[in-house]
Amino acid sequence: MNLPKVYEPSKYEADIYALWEKSQAFQPRKAGKSFSVVVPPPNANANLHIGFALTMTLQDIAVRYHRLKGESVLFVPGADHAGFETQAVYEKHLAKEGKSRFDFTREELYKRIWDFVALNRKNFEDQFRSLGGSVDWTRFTFTLDEKVVNRAYATFKKMWDEGLIYRGERLVNYCTFHGTAFADIEVEYKEDRGQLWQLRYPLTDGNGEIIVATTRPETMLGDTAVAVHADDPRYSDFHGKTVTLPLVGREIPIITDTEFVDPAFGTGAVKITPAHDPNDFALGERHALPLITVIDYDGKMNAEVPAEYRGMTVEEARKQIVKDLEEQGYLVKVEDYTHNVGHCYKCGTVIQPLLRDQWFVDMQPLAKPALKALEADKITFYPEAKKEQLINYLKNLRDWNISRQNAWGIPIPAFQNVNNRDDWIYDERVDQEIIEVDGEIYRRDSDVFDTWFSSSSWPYVTLGYPDNEDFKQFYPLSLMETGGEILYPWVSRMIMLGLYVTGEIPFTSVYIHGYVMAEDGSKMSKSIGNVINAPEVIEQYGADALRMGIIAGRAAAVNRGYDPRKVEDARNFANKLWNIARYIESKTNGTAQRGRVEPETDADHWILSKLQQTADSVAADLEIYRFAEAYDRVYHFVWDDFADWYLEASKAQENIPLLTRTLQHILTITHPFAPFVTETIWQTLKWDDETSLAATSLWPVIKPGDAERANAFEKVKQLVGEIRTAMKNIGLSTGVIEYRPASAISDNAEIIKRMAKLSDLTEVEVSDGLKLTGSSLDAWLAIDADTAKEYLEALQKKLQSEQTAFERLKARLTNKRYIDNAPEAVVAQTKQQLAETEARLASIQNEIARFFPNN
RNA sequence: GGGCGAUUAGCUCAGCUGGCUAGAGCGCUUCGUUUACACCGAAGAUGUCGGGGGUUCGAAUCCCUCAUCGCCCACCA
Numbered sequence: 001m002n003l004p005k006v007y008e009p010s011k012y013e014a015d016i017y018a019l020w021e022k023s024q025a026f027q028p029r030k031a032g033k034s035f036s037v038v039v040p041p042p043n044a045n046a047n048l049h050i051g052f053a054l055t056m057t058l059q060d061i062a063v064r065y066h067r068l069k070g071e072s073v074l075f076v077p078g079a080d081h082a083g084f085e086t087q088a089v090y091e092k093h094l095a096k097e098g099k100s101r102f103d104f105t106r107e108e109l110y111k112r113i114w115d116f117v118a119l120n121r122k123n124f125e126d127q128f129r130s131l132g133g134s135v136d137w138t139r140f141t142f143t144l145d146e147k148v149v150n151r152a153y154a155t156f157k158k159m160w161d162e163g164l165i166y167r168g169e170r171l172v173n174y175c176t177f178h179g180t181a182f183a184d185i186e187v188e189y190k191e192d193r194g195q196l197w198q199l200r201y202p203l204t205d206g207n208g209e210i211i212v213a214t215t216r217p218e219t220m221l222g223d224t225a226v227a228v229h230a231d232d233p234r235y236s237d238f239h240g241k242t243v244t245l246p247l248v249g250r251e252i253p254i255i256t257d258t259e260f261v262d263p264a265f266g267t268g269a270v271k272i273t274p275a276h277d278p279n280d281f282a283l284g285e286r287h288a289l290p291l292i293t294v295i296d297y298d299g300k301m302n303a304e305v306p307a308e309y310r311g312m313t314v315e316e317a318r319k320q321i322v323k324d325l326e327e328q329g330y331l332v333k334v335e336d337y338t339h340n341v342g343h344c345y346k347c348g349t350v351i352q353p354l355l356r357d358q359w360f361v362d363m364q365p366l367a368k369p370a371l372k373a374l375e376a377d378k379i380t381f382y383p384e385a386k387k388e389q390l391i392n393y394l395k396n397l398r399d400w401n402i403s404r405q406n407a408w409g410i411p412i413p414a415f416q417n418v419n420n421r422d423d424w425i426y427d428e429r430v431d432q433e434i435i436e437v438d439g440e441i442y443r444r445d446s447d448v449f450d451t452w453f454s455s456s457s458w459p460y461v462t463l464g465y466p467d468n469e470d471f472k473q474f475y476p477l478s479l480m481e482t483g484g485e486i487l488y489p490w491v492s493r494m495i496m497l498g499l500y501v502t503g504e505i506p507f508t509s510v511y512i513h514g515y516v517m518a519e520d521g522s523k524m525s526k527s528i529g530n531v532i533n534a535p536e537v538i539e540q541y542g543a544d545a546l547r548m549g550i551i552a553g554r555a556a557a558v559n560r561g562y563d564p565r566k567v568e569d570a571r572n573f574a575n576k577l578w579n580i581a582r583y584i585e586s587k588t589n590g591t592a593q594r595g596r597v598e599p600e601t602d603a604d605h606w607i608l609s610k611l612q613q614t615a616d617s618v619a620a621d622l623e624i625y626r627f628a629e630a631y632d633r634v635y636h637f638v639w640d641d642f643a644d645w646y647l648e649a650s651k652a653q654e655n656i657p658l659l660t661r662t663l664q665h666i667l668t669i670t671h672p673f674a675p676f677v678t679e680t681i682w683q684t685l686k687w688d689d690e691t692s693l694a695a696t697s698l699w700p701v702i703k704p705g706d707a708e709r710a711n712a713f714e715k716v717k718q719l720v721g722e723i724r725t726a727m728k729n730i731g732l733s734t735g736v737i738e739y740r741p742a743s744a745i746s747d748n749a750e751i752i753k754r755m756a757k758l759s760d761l762t763e764v765e766v767s768d769g770l771k772l773t774g775s776s777l778d779a780w781l782a783i784d785a786d787t788a789k790e791y792l793e794a795l796q797k798k799l800q801s802e803q804t805a806f807e808r809l810k811a812r813l814t815n816k817r818y819i820d821n822a823p824e825a826v827v828a829q830t831k832q833q834l835a836e837t838e839a840r841l842a843s844i845q846n847e848i849a850r851f852f853p854n855n
Numbered sequence: 856g857g858g859c860g861a862u863u864a865g866c867u868c869a870g871c872u873g874g875c876u877a878g879a880g881c882g883c884u885u886c887g888u889u890u891a892c893a894c895c896g897a898a899g900a901u902g903u904c905g906g907g908g909g910u911u912c913g914a915a916u917c918c919c920u921c922a923u924c925g926c927c928c929a930c931c932a
Contacts, residue, residue, distance in 0.1 A: 389859070
């Protein structure tokens with residue numbers, strides 16, 4: 001025997017992956033139905049985490065399955081520059097050297113991050129390899145590759161020309177620490193325990209006052225109005241009057257608004273700061289209020305405020321202003337108040353709504369076709385509910401701010417006339433800061449695109465839209481597999497941009513996976529220290545074990561804890577396969593059988609039928625991405641049917657060619673789940689064609705065995721099981737079985753003897769032994785009455801359960817409405833069950849009467 | 856506030872369009888070293904399918920309701 005007893009994944013995995021690469025196993029076939037997947041590009045800078053292992057595994061199972069089906073399969077790898085994310089990582093890196101991004105020009109910073117990312121490139125690619133990702137490396141795409149950048153420019157240009165791009169001064173979610181704006185969706189809201197201050201604003205005419213409530217008193221310096229509800233009787237006399245803003249002395253109007261002001265909240269009067277609050281901004285637009293910015297991009301109070309507050313941080317200013325208001329008698333009261341406050345998801349800094357000139361995309365013209373496509377079910381979602389969620393999102397979509405203030409990104413190809421702020425032109429010469437056009441001087445926009453703007457073209461840009469053959473053959477993609485957190489920011493935009501740019505949906509199905517939580521179901525987090533280290537798991541258990549363990553029992557979009565027991569179980573499964581192969585190798589001396597493969601025994605017919613059922617149902621499951629169910633079927637077929645029964649039976653009745661061929665098929669259907677161990681075995685055993693790979697073998701198309709003969713083996717299994725149970729109950733380690741002539745038994749005598757550990761199996765006409773009542777065959781355990789009594793308890797238990805079953809079935813069949821309403825097939829089935837139950841019941845009663853007449 | 860999901864064996868979870876006596880892995884009990892495998896084999900125990908109501912011949916599965924726990928979205932000063 002050449003193979004070691006225990007499968008050691010780490011000895012084989014790297015070589016196996018290298019073999020696949022060398023063999024170009026992951027290139028699409030020249031012919032066949034197309035199946036295409038493009039990896040949602042992971043952050044080029046990230047280390048292999050368990051979530052990536054999950055998404056990679058799910059995609060790879062689908063991809064490998066379709067490849068085995070003989071289709072022309074394209075699986076494109078990629079990496080994301082992940083603009084802000086990566087810059088944040090690099091900044092931490094710089095901080096260790098005592099530097100910050102402000103020590104460099106934008107170009108220098110870009111170049112340094114580029115080199116930093118390039119350093120990690122090999123490490124990054126090896127993460128795909130270590131998991132067995134069957135991607136085509138020749139098509140690797142990075143989100144800063146020329147084709148991606150050019151596509152972003154072309155799309156921006158198209159939108160520009162068609163009037164979908166506009167520049168506007170809007171409130172953006174600004175992180176004063178990172179110095180950049182975020183999309184709404186990137187802001188993390190957290191409950192903050194703060195205070196609600198009530199402030200007294202005196203009427204300018206001296207006749208009274210109005211009390212407003214606020215959680216951010218420092219913004220009062222930028223107030224430009226006070227709003228009350230038009231129908232609020234408390235304030236009807238105030239309409240059209242003005243108040244004098246304390247500390248500032250500015251005279252501001254009292255306005256009425258019915259949309260925004262809730263009379264029931266606070267005092268029913270709201271101070272309006274259009275430059276620092278989104279709701280106030282919207283109200284300010286409706287009432288043409290002036291915008292007064294008082295907080296700068298560095299998070300400090302600016303020159304617009306009274307001198308004593310200038311240069312203070314927001315927190316400092318808040319304290320001082322509250323103190324001053326109190327001293328001057330403007331503070332009415334303070335109460336504790338818990339509310340949600342936006343934070344930077346990276347550094348936790350409170351997000352400031354600040355005014356900034358930004359590029360916006362008008363989303364309505366993009367959302368409408370996407371909605372239409374979704375409503376027409378052009379894209380299948382797994383799970384289905386995600387489609388509705390996306391529709392809801394698209395219906396309420398707001399315009400998209402695509403400007404970001406990072407260095408690490410794609411510069412926006414827009415230039416501003418230095419002499420005319422409103423004169424913007426589109427130009428791709430972004431490597432220059434100043435350009436001249438028609439005698440006018442233009443300065444480059446210092447911003448870069450939101451990462452999602454460029455990555456939303458991922459499905460077609462990776463395929464070389466518009467002219468590449470890949471695009472023509474593989475677009476739209478067959479599957480987009482991703483996590484729920486990017487359903488809105490990415491999936492929705494890929495659909496919108498795909499339709500906008502190519503006129504077609506970018507993919508025909510979307511699979512959303514749930515998150516891998518920590519073992520106790522909580523979120524994994526580095527600071528808590530409950531993060532699973534994927535490379536360690538691979539090192540210890542093998543990539544196959546991680547792949548199978550992580551998908552086992554996992555449904556689409558359901559969060560689940562990482563379960564080390566499932567990984568261990570999967571490792572055991574890989575080892576089981578390995579030992580099956582060792583046994584078969586010992587039978588074939590390491591050379592694959594080339595003889596005729598024909599079923600001869602009942603077991604042969606049975607295993608062929610089981611194999612056919614399994615291959616078909618696994619395929620059916622994988623077609624609709626039911627990964628866990630498919631894995632479960634393979635696992636139980638291999639372990640329970642093949643190893644425990646067929647292989648054991650083959651020790652008594654050999655059909656080595658069929659045994660070997662079945663193993664070969666098993667390797668193929670197991671391959672999507674456990675690519676490494678199946679390929680390792682495949683290579684070790686050498687099939688007919690020495691150059692062949694499990695990875696490019698073909699999904700078995702099996703002619704099922706003869707139904708009657710397969711059924712005979714089912715009876716054998718049933719009989720062996722009952723003999724084992726009976727002997728165990730009585731405490732026998734071996735026994736003799738007598739049976740009335742039946743081919744199912746005589747044809748399989750050696751198997752039965754071996755598997756039930758019998759010393760003898762004899763044909764008789766009648767026996768006074770203990771009847772095996774569960775079997776439709778007439779067989780008796782040859783024991784005397786005293787020994788049989790050991791079995792009384794078990795018999796009585798069986799009697800009980802058969803009795804219950806009998807009565808339930810009987811009741812069902814005497815129910816006229818059941819007979820009338822249930823489908824015929826179901827009724828027929830019930831009738832058969834009743835007959836069988838009745839027979840077993842009679843048999844048990846008979847045995848009890850025979851051996852235990854007093855019971 | 857709105858939306859979505861979950862609640863099934865001691866643990867982690869399957870159970871698709873309603874139909875065999877509700878399953879898996881781990882754990883547990885008992886037995887076993889037959890030359891593929893102790894990362895093994897054999898036999899077994901454990902469930903009022905969260906509570907209540909409804910539809911149906913029939914409900915873990917469909918509907919309503921309550922409870923508990925999650926997630927997403929919005930965010931009222």
